[in-house]
Amino acid sequence: MKTLEDFKNLKTMPYFAAGSRTGSSHIARCTGRIMGIPVQAPRFLFADHFSTDDHQVDPALMGAIRHLGIWVLHQHSKGMGNNVAILKAYGIKPMVIVRNLFDCLVSVKEQMEVAENMTTPGVPRPEYYELDEDGKWDWISYNIVPWYYQFYASWHYAKIDKLLIHYREFYSDDNFKVMSKILDWVGFPNPGPEEVARHHARRDARFNVGYSGRGNAIPDTVKERAYAQAKSWGPLEKTLKDIYLD
Amino acid sequence: MNIYVTSGHRTGSMHITFSLARILDYQVTSGIPCFTRRTGADEHMITPMAAQTLFLLDRMVFHTHIKGTHGNVFFLEKAEMPVLITVRNLFDVMMSLKEKIEKGNHINGVPCPIPWTNFSEDDKWRWLALNAVPWELQFYVSWARCILNTRWVLYERFYADEVAGMIKILNWLDLPVDEGRIAAILKVDKTNFNVGVSGRGVKACPDFAKDIVYSQIDAWGSPFKEKMLRHLT
Numbered sequence: 001m002k003t004l005e006d007f008k009n010l011k012t013m014p015y016f017a018a019g020s021r022t023g024s025s026h027i028a029r030c031t032g033r034i035m036g037i038p039v040q041a042p043r044f045l046f047a048d049h050f051s052t053d054d055h056q057v058d059p060a061l062m063g064a065i066r067h068l069g070i071w072v073l074h075q076h077s078k079g080m081g082n083n084v085a086i087l088k089a090y091g092i093k094p095m096v097i098v099r100n101l102f103d104c105l106v107s108v109k110e111q112m113e114v115a116e117n118m119t120t121p122g123v124p125r126p127e128y129y130e131l132d133e134d135g136k137w138d139w140i141s142y143n144i145v146p147w148y149y150q151f152y153a154s155w156h157y158a159k160i161d162k163l164l165i166h167y168r169e170f171y172s173d174d175n176f177k178v179m180s181k182i183l184d185w186v187g188f189p190n191p192g193p194e195e196v197a198r199h200h201a202r203r204d205a206r207f208n209v210g211y212s213g214r215g216n217a218i219p220d221t222v223k224e225r226a227y228a229q230a231k232s233w234g235p236l237e238k239t240l241k242d243i244y245l246d
Numbered sequence: 247m248n249i250y251v252t253s254g255h256r257t258g259s260m261h262i263t264f265s266l267a268r269i270l271d272y273q274v275t276s277g278i279p280c281f282t283r284r285t286g287a288d289e290h291m292i293t294p295m296a297a298q299t300l301f302l303l304d305r306m307v308f309h310t311h312i313k314g315t316h317g318n319v320f321f322l323e324k325a326e327m328p329v330l331i332t333v334r335n336l337f338d339v340m341m342s343l344k345e346k347i348e349k350g351n352h353i354n355g356v357p358c359p360i361p362w363t364n365f366s367e368d369d370k371w372r373w374l375a376l377n378a379v380p381w382e383l384q385f386y387v388s389w390a391r392c393i394l395n396t397r398w399v400l401y402e403r404f405y406a407d408e409v410a411g412m413i414k415i416l417n418w419l420d421l422p423v424d425e426g427r428i429a430a431i432l433k434v435d436k437t438n439f440n441v442g443v444s445g446r447g448v449k450a451c452p453d454f455a456k457d458i459v460y461s462q463i464d465a466w467g468s469p470f471k472e473k474m475l476r477h478l479t
Contacts, residue, residue: 053317
């Protein structure tokens with residue numbers, strides 16, 4: 001049982017700003033279980049599960065949640081002016097989760113195949129089932145890839161302290177190291193490798209959490225376009241490639 | 247009654263909004279004080295708290311760049327509000343966005359690369375085609391899928407004859423029409439300097455950037471691509 005003593009050195013409420021399909025639910029839940037606090041994805045308080053809405057930091061919600069206690073907050077929010085201003089106002093230092101882009105795209109595609117209303121936040125669906133396989137990839141390439149690049153660019157440019165967490169590091173043998181970084185960032189006592197491993201082993205988020213490399217199978221045209229799209233960001237191209245395309 | 251104007255970027259919507267409000271003796275909120283901060287580059291959306299204004303206020307013209315996504319449509323449907331959607335030729339939108347970014351302004355929902363001034367002209371057009379145009383197309387599709395009481399306003403048609411365009415809007419709203427008053431208000435109520443100018447982007451946008459835009463439209467498949475080609479190019 002956690003006591004107030006455990007939270008006396010808290011540096012920030014844990015806030016995960018995650019790219020879609022980056023294993024972020026599991027990371028947020030691990031953090032919540034270790035800290036003994038609930039996880040809240042704020043969109044669920046005002047949008048339905050299949051919402052196509054963009055995720056935003058709601059000032060009213062942030063104020064209310066703060067008075068209700070300490071939560072792990074988890075959104076697919078970009079680091080734009082308003083979001084950043086509100087996080088700063090509440091002294092929250094975000095943790096930004098990213099993953100290999102091609103693995104994300106495979107996961108996005110699977111999500112769109114099985115869930116009729118599901119998309120990446122803010123992106124409406126085409127008549128998806130009417131598109132052929134190449135058409136589906138073209139649509140994903142032109143609509144979802146920009147979302148990921150813009151997500152990262154927004155946090156890269158945002159003038160706020162943030163911790164970057166990469167899927168490949170969290171879901172690796174270095175998991176304890178990454179989890180330690182998260183707990184240190186938040187200012188919560190580290191329970192040690194065994195306890196962290198116990199929570200990490202409990203997979204109650206989604207079935208494919210932890211798999212890397214499936215994106216190798218996506219069409220070359222989509223990959224080539226993703227490189228060209230990264231190039232369009234000029235000075236940010238190298239960083240985008242390091243994060244998303246390596 | 248309230249009216250909601252949601253617009254693609256750079257679609258002359260401020261002029262339409264303010265003129266409509268003045269004609270009707272309504273108040274305008276550009277939505278920014280209600281929904282996001284003026285300094286924000288955030289995506290516009292109706293939050294639950296801000297949604298209360300839709301129900302509490304009367305004789306308002308609301309104006310934002312919201313997409314027709316689930317939450318936004320949910321609140322507008324509850325408020326039983328007529329929704330005007332403004333769109334414009336994509337190449338003219340790109341031209342206008344380019345000028346906007348050059349002045350140091352943001353695009354709602356789309357972070358702009360820094361430093362923009364170091365980009366060559368071709369790089370600017372390429373970035374706009376690959377990063378800003380998807381938002382405009384997603385905006386279009388989100389509303390094309392929507393079942394609310396909506397009316398589309400195409401920039402080119404509206405600004406070809408503003409009085410006739412405004413009369414059509416008022417007829418759709420089932421509100422009285424005073425042509426003389428409409429003409430007088432539309433004449434003086436200009437907001438941005440280039441309101442009403444069409445074709446600049448079509449001329450200036452390089453062919454390679456146009457090809458990227460057409461490929462993106464094509465990727466949306468039927469029935470959206472046909473509508474986009476008709477309304478946005």
